[in-house]
Amino acid sequence: MSFPKGFLWGGATAANQYEGGYLSGGKGPAVADTLTGGDGRKGIPRNVICELADGTRAEIG
Numbered sequence: 001m002s003f004p005k006g007f008l009w010g011g012a013t014a015a016n017q018y019e020g021g022y023l024s025g026g027k028g029p030a031v032a033d034t035l036t037g038g039d040g041r042k043g044i045p046r047n048v049i050c051e052l053a054d055g056t057r058a059e060i061g
Helices: none
Strands: 048-051 057-060
Touching: none
Parallel strands: none
Antiparallel strands: 048 057
């Protein structure tokens, strides 16, 4: 397989892949900041874990 002459490679990112600093500059946590490593398939749950205002942690599965 070959690419045509003048072919240009491109790339893309989303803000949640590189933004970081979820508690700085007025940015609050996004879904990507709180997800666990599970994939929601194959028996590996994907849960959102958040800390509530009173300091307790809640898990939403």
